[in-house]
Amino acid sequence: MQHNNFKVTPLPRICLISNGEADADQGKVLLAQLNLLPETLPCMVQIREKRLEARELFNLAERAGAIKLPAGSLLLCNDRLDIALTAGLDGVHLPENACPADKLRTFAPNLIFGCSIHSLEALHIAERSGADYLLFGPVFDTPSKRRYGASQGLHKLGEICMATSLPVYALGGIIPDNAALCMEEGAYGAAGLSVFQDTARLVETLEQFYSIICQ
């Protein structure tokens, strides 16, 4: 892990989010993904395992944190700053209904704080709370997010990106084929769960993303 280097080196362009099924697979997919990350392609990896008890989440975060990641990569925990801190991760990603970032920041001045946003209003709150980056979605329709409502579309992504100077990751149905559309709207990078699920194709998928996003 690279500590405190986000101020000198840019955030990775790709954000890989865990599948939320570590209660069933003991984190096997996540750990496999981390072990497969190519040396030249830094990733932001978010451990998002809502069904795990805190103890299990801590154990998984410690195991994940022990894996050597490509230079510039970052490992974050969803929602729980206490677990990010105790497991020695690089940051925390806060959902819109999380404890406000500015109330947590003083306890972790060197960690990265990301915020999920689904509206302009949430964007302004996240900016004021001192977020380092934003995650906006769902941009496209995706089975994993369908229960959160209809997709917001590229136009809304563009509005969000226009309204902030913070890096915005596009989330929700992003695949290499539509990543360029998100970048045209001003996105900083792409985030996904299911697109990275097939570990046999993970390296290839990451390479495709990078060739589109970083060209």
Place this chain on the structure above:
Amino acid sequence: MIPSSPFLCVITDEAFCPITLAEEALKGGAAMIQLRHKTASGSQLYSWAVEIRKRCRQYNALCIINDRVDIALACDADGVHLGQDDLPAAAARKLLGNKLIIGISASCAEEALQAEKDGADYIGFGHIYPTISKQKEHAPLGPDNLQKSVESISLPVIAIGGINAENAPLLISRGASAVAVISAVSRAKEPSKAAYELLCAIKTGRQ
């Protein structure tokens, strides 16, 4: 500081507004309020915690947050309470230093000893009697096991599980530093009165 004479801890009940419940418990004389809500979002927990902490300060009572060390820090609570499925006590202690009180749930003398070694400030020991408030994996521990744990460690032990004004004095006389209740206060017709009656019972248990 954990009170040195026997006291009452009231834990919030997910079925009721935690702020109202905390207020009632404090009015009745509870010296420790534990905010416990396993399904609430971080923002919801934070706003409850801020309100409960404010009220605890007014009453010079301790505000303890269950499970979430992050929320405890954010709301400037007095401490956290961690179960065996929560963040390990040693990790929490390393993060918090001596800033916050750490309470650990234990259901046998071994767990209590381990918690003491890991830096806990108090032990929540139970469940002592059958309880409807939580799903339980083991049989009620009873006053004998409570006493055994009290004697095996030097930390304050808070007895929990199925405790009411009738059985509280016995547990205090067996060495418990406090009793913790959920439903005995939350489900009472008059929660503040129920808390007060528990507190009176606790005082009669002092040797």
